[in-house]
Amino acid sequence: MKKTSAQILILDDNPEILIAAKMLLKRQFETVLTNTNPQKIISILSENNIDVILLDMNYRTGYEDGKEGIFWFKEIKKINPDIQIILMTSYGNIETAVEGIKLGAIDYILKPWNNEILVQTVKEAVKQIRKKTRSPLKYKQAKDQIFTGQSANIQKTYKMAERVAKTDVNTLILGENGTGKYILAKYIHLHSERKDYPFVHVDLGALNENLFESELFGYATGAFTDAKKDTKGRFELAEGGTLFLDEIGNVPLYLQTKLLQVIQSRNVIRLGESKPRPVNIRIITATNLNIEKEVANKLFREDLFYRINTVILNLPPLRERKEDIVPLISFFLEHYAQKYNRPTPNIAVEALKTLEQYDWKGNIRELQNRVERALILSEENTLKLSDFGITGSMIYPVDEESTLLEKEKNSILRSLEKYNGNISQTAEELGLSRAALYRRLEKFNLKNRL
Numbered sequence: 001m002k003k004t005s006a007q008i009l010i011l012d013d014n015p016e017i018l019i020a021a022k023m024l025l026k027r028q029f030e031t032v033l034t035n036t037n038p039q040k041i042i043s044i045l046s047e048n049n050i051d052v053i054l055l056d057m058n059y060r061t062g063y064e065d066g067k068e069g070i071f072w073f074k075e076i077k078k079i080n081p082d083i084q085i086i087l088m089t090s091y092g093n094i095e096t097a098v099e100g101i102k103l104g105a106i107d108y109i110l111k112p113w114n115n116e117i118l119v120q121t122v123k124e125a126v127k128q129i130r131k132k133t134r135s136p137l138k139y140k141q142a143k144d145q146i147f148t149g150q151s152a153n154i155q156k157t158y159k160m161a162e163r164v165a166k167t168d169v170n171t172l173i174l175g176e177n178g179t180g181k182y183i184l185a186k187y188i189h190l191h192s193e194r195k196d197y198p199f200v201h202v203d204l205g206a207l208n209e210n211l212f213e214s215e216l217f218g219y220a221t222g223a224f225t226d227a228k229k230d231t232k233g234r235f236e237l238a239e240g241g242t243l244f245l246d247e248i249g250n251v252p253l254y255l256q257t258k259l260l261q262v263i264q265s266r267n268v269i270r271l272g273e274s275k276p277r278p279v280n281i282r283i284i285t286a287t288n289l290n291i292e293k294e295v296a297n298k299l300f301r302e303d304l305f306y307r308i309n310t311v312i313l314n315l316p317p318l319r320e321r322k323e324d325i326v327p328l329i330s331f332f333l334e335h336y337a338q339k340y341n342r343p344t345p346n347i348a349v350e351a352l353k354t355l356e357q358y359d360w361k362g363n364i365r366e367l368q369n370r371v372e373r374a375l376i377l378s379e380e381n382t383l384k385l386s387d388f389g390i391t392g393s394m395i396y397p398v399d400e401e402s403t404l405l406e407k408e409k410n411s412i413l414r415s416l417e418k419y420n421g422n423i424s425q426t427a428e429e430l431g432l433s434r435a436a437l438y439r440r441l442e443k444f445n446l447k448n449r450l
């Protein structure tokens with residue numbers, strides 16, 4: 001008998017059920033994959049073209065309420081609404097299966113199942129999916145370990161990045177700390193014709209002002225005391241490839257002028273030389289500051305801003321793309337499980353729901369660190385919220401003081417903006433001495449606003 005060409009995935013925490021269902025369905029369908037861990041759904045879907053999923057409703061011993069099944073059902077539909085899902089449930093739990101049908105599951109199967117009914121139900125599901133033109137997966141996991149997300153705005157950014165990569169236009173990446181600006185710059189480089197040439201990253205924020213020119217533009221022997229031999233700067237080191245100038249918003253004004261000259265002319269002059277050297281590079285810049293505001297406050301040169309911003313790519317903070325939180329957790333959980341040679345643990349669904357509500361101030365970097373921590377610290381099969389170092393009060397802060405501090409910081413920011421960073425006028429409006437205002441600027445890390 002010719003098998004139906006279809007990819008079926010069966011998810012159940014009971015390996016015996018997986019073996020029995022696989023043996024049965026393997027006779028009828030070309031590919032039958034199984035897994036005990038729903039956490040793996042995301043990576044399985046990214047690597048296969050799954051048509052139908054048989055989804056168990058409960059994964060943890062002692063939990064029979066079917067909430068996990070419904071949670072994962074919704075996650076699958078977010079990733080690809082076309083995949084047909086058949087819910088598997090035991091006799092006492094039909095109610096949640098019915099809830100699943102209301103949400104769009106094609107059918108449900110009672111365990112223990114009748115073989116004929118199971119095969120027929122899967123066949124019907126395959127028939128249904130064949131009637132549709134399948135939409136592409138809502139996200140993809142690139143082979144170089146970059147997770148490109150499933151929320152609409154991040155996908156738009158990555159799509160635009162692919163288009164931009166084919167050109168040489170100056171690109172400015174905006175986003176809070178940890179949103180993935182470096183990763184996106186690298187992604188552009190890897191998708192461009194310059195990919196076989198260097199990708200050079202410079203953290204301008206960390207570059208000491210004295211070293212700025214020698215690091216970026218290079219120097220000739222004897223240009224300064226320690227200049228023992230002719231040395232290329234980062235611009236020259238990136239020859240043929242991409243130069244990623246990170247934290248460009250933190251460069252002091254007088255050095256911005258030098259940067260502008262080189263970006264404009266594509267020629268560098270090494271310290272201690274007068275000969276311009278042409279460079280063939282693509283320039284990507286990034287900042288976590290509100291750069292337009294910096295320009296308005298005269299802290300960032302307008303002409304430099306217009307030079308670097310031919311295309312602007314925005315990376316939204318994680319709290320504005322909550323759909324990506326669970327897939328990202330799964331992505332890093334698998335990554336670290338492999339790294340530490342451990343089976344990928346489950347996460348309690350209640351914990352996942354709370355993690356979706358957490359505001360991830362440190363964005364993807366914080367999420368990545370917390371997942372790694374949870375995996376290292378927990379010896380259980382199912383991770384709890386506390387394994388991530390997160391408590392309920394961190395998610396719903398009731399702390400009066402933090403609100404007051406926010407208010408204080410915001411009124412300082414508003415005054416500074418109003419008076420273009422003028423310290424005396426700002427201090428006067430706020431009823432503070434200049435010294436007191438300085439202390440507060442220090443405390444809130446706002447000295448770069450002056």
Ligand SMILES: Nc1ncnc2c1ncn2[C@@H]1O[C@H](COP(=O)(O)OP(=O)(O)OP(=O)(O)O)[C@@H](O)[C@H]1O
Binds near residue numbers: 147148182184364365
């Ligand atoms: N799309 C992604 N896929 C996989 N990992 C990512 C992705 N985006 C960010 N990360 C991870 O999150 C962390 C922060 O990313 P990255 O350094 O690119 O952020 P950033 O915006 O440049 O941060 P900062 O402004 O603090 O320099 C890194 O460890 C990176 O590996």
